[in-house]
Amino acid sequence: MSMAEMEENRNMVLSMCICRSCPSWVECKENGGFCFPTIGKSKCIKEEKGCVCGGCPVTKKMKLKHVYYCTKGSEKGQTGG
Ligand code: SF4
Numbered sequence: 001m002s003m004a005e006m007e008e009n010r011n012m013v014l015s016m017c018i019c020r021s022c023p024s025w026v027e028c029k030e031n032g033g034f035c036f037p038t039i040g041k042s043k044c045i046k047e048e049k050g051c052v053c054g055g056c057p058v059t060k061k062m063k064l065k066h067v068y069y070c071t072k073g074s075e076k077g078q079t080g081g
């Protein structure tokens with residue numbers, strides 16, 4: 001993936017992300033998109049109080065398999081690749 005494509009995908013993920021509506025969300029000027037490899041874990045969310053990633057359009061579009069990207073790391077990180 002080229003740098004431009006990465007940036008484009010990152011922006012797409014951020015625009016579609018529904019983390020703000022999640023019970024685990026902590027408001028601290030982050031923008032979500034924790035599933036994306038160059039964004040990764042949250043620095044503020046520490047407690048897992050539920051995850052709405054399953055209902056996010058990004059999960060469907062990118063065929064994501066995990067949840068709790070904010071605390072456990074990106075899709076790529078959790079897959080181990
Ligand atoms: S899958 Fe989760 S972390 Fe990724 S964009 Fe959607 S709500 Fe945000």
Ligand code: SF4
Binds near residue numbers: 050
């Ligand atoms: S990654 Fe999942 S648990 Fe974390 S804020 Fe987003 S929806 Fe909530």
